[in-house]
Amino acid sequence: MTRYQTFTPRTEIVFGDGLLERLHAYRGQRVGIVTDEFMAKSGPLDRVMSFLDGCEVKVFAEAIPEPPLATVSAGARLFADFRPDVVLALGGGSPIDAAKAILSVVRGMDPAHPIRLVAIPTTSGTGSEVTAFAVISDPANNRKFPLISPDLIPDVAILDPEFVRTAPPKVTADTGMDVITHAIEAVVAKGASNFTDAFAEKSLELAFAALPKAFDNGNDIAARDAMHQASCLAGMAFTEAGLGINHGLAHAIGGQFHLVHGRINAILLPHVIAWNAGLEDNAPETRETAARYARIAQRVGLDVPGTRAGVLALIRAIEALNARFGIPASLRGLGLDIGAYRRAIPDLAAAAFADACTAGNPRRPGLAELSMLLDRAGG
Numbered sequence: 134m135t136r137y138q139t140f141t142p143r144t145e146i147v148f149g150d151g152l153l154e155r156l157h158a159y160r161g162q163r164v165g166i167v168t169d170e171f172m173a174k175s176g177p178l179d180r181v182m183s184f185l186d187g188c189e190v191k192v193f194a195e196a197i198p199e200p201p202l203a204t205v206s207a208g209a210r211l212f213a214d215f216r217p218d219v220v221l222a223l224g225g226g227s228p229i230d231a232a233k234a235i236l237s238v239v240r241g242m243d244p245a246h247p248i249r250l251v252a253i254p255t256t257s258g259t260g261s262e263v264t265a266f267a268v269i270s271d272p273a274n275n276r277k278f279p280l281i282s283p284d285l286i287p288d289v290a291i292l293d294p295e296f297v298r299t300a301p302p303k304v305t306a307d308t309g310m311d312v313i314t315h316a317i318e319a320v321v322a323k324g325a326s327n328f329t330d331a332f333a334e335k336s337l338e339l340a341f342a343a344l345p346k347a348f349d350n351g352n353d354i355a356a357r358d359a360m361h362q363a364s365c366l367a368g369m370a371f372t373e374a375g376l377g378i379n380h381g382l383a384h385a386i387g388g389q390f391h392l393v394h395g396r397i398n399a400i401l402l403p404h405v406i407a408w409n410a411g412l413e414d415n416a417p418e419t420r421e422t423a424a425r426y427a428r429i430a431q432r433v434g435l436d437v438p439g440t441r442a443g444v445l446a447l448i449r450a451i452e453a454l455n456a457r458f459g460i461p462a463s464l465r466g467l468g469l470d471i472g473a474y475r476r477a478i479p480d481l482a483a484a485a486f487a488d489a490c491t492a493g494n495p496r497r498p499g500l501a502e503l504s505m506l507l508d509r510a511g512g
Contacts, residue, residue, distance in 0.1 A: 165217035226259030258308025260368020277388030306458035307395035375493025463512020
């Protein structure tokens, strides 16, 4: 059994001025673009296409939130015949995740033909432009499940804050809280190391400072740039360190009730931190995790006179952000049918227990603990 850890960043990250000029490297090649209808009609696709002169381009603009298996199959059929040299993903987490899944199918059809993956995120949230994760849905069975493979990691990520300037405040908040959840889970995950901590803690430092500014003023390009980089840094951290039950539970809830992923994470986060840190039972195995949460609190400028106080300060800071952004304290506040939700808790707990993200959690939960957290988050 392997005991050592590795840290292997694989993505070329492009930032600064003149970002899209990086696309000139693909002149004369076949480029497949995966995006959604909004990006195709509102200008971002045209902007990207203007830098692909000399390329043969085919566009798949059918990506939708929580890309279903049918979308992946349709995109794979289109690109299998086209045989692209490059697949370019343009959009938020859903188009990028769709591109990853489509590309994995196409590569499997013709393993001898190399295809590079370039991601241009248009939201600051998932970090999908640098991660080994993609979340795909199976609507027929009300399931959402993560794909995890190093082969899903994009080769190039282009971080242009101009693409997120027009994101509405609600989207900015939901995706921003997803960034914060990614980074916090990465710090306490089983696979955390000094290397992943460096990325995750810098992400949190940027996000806690910049997210309120980006929410208040979408044209604050410095705040937008900071959040774009925070999202990417968190993605690099959790793709190596892992995540935890916050995401395991969120995937289960989202797959069943189709709520916004970032909002679910934001509502769950205070409950998960409290349980992982052992605030109620003070279990010995929670002490190191509690100390890590307190270190996060200190890193983002909160008052931390001691470990327990640091954990509580972090929880209160997250609750304050949620309140500022109009995110309710419970899932009930999202308009959820609470009766249907409570009846579903046994199935949700089982789905979260089986979720690949749950394995990275620092404290091992059973079905009873997951059910308790689901009950508390329900409100």
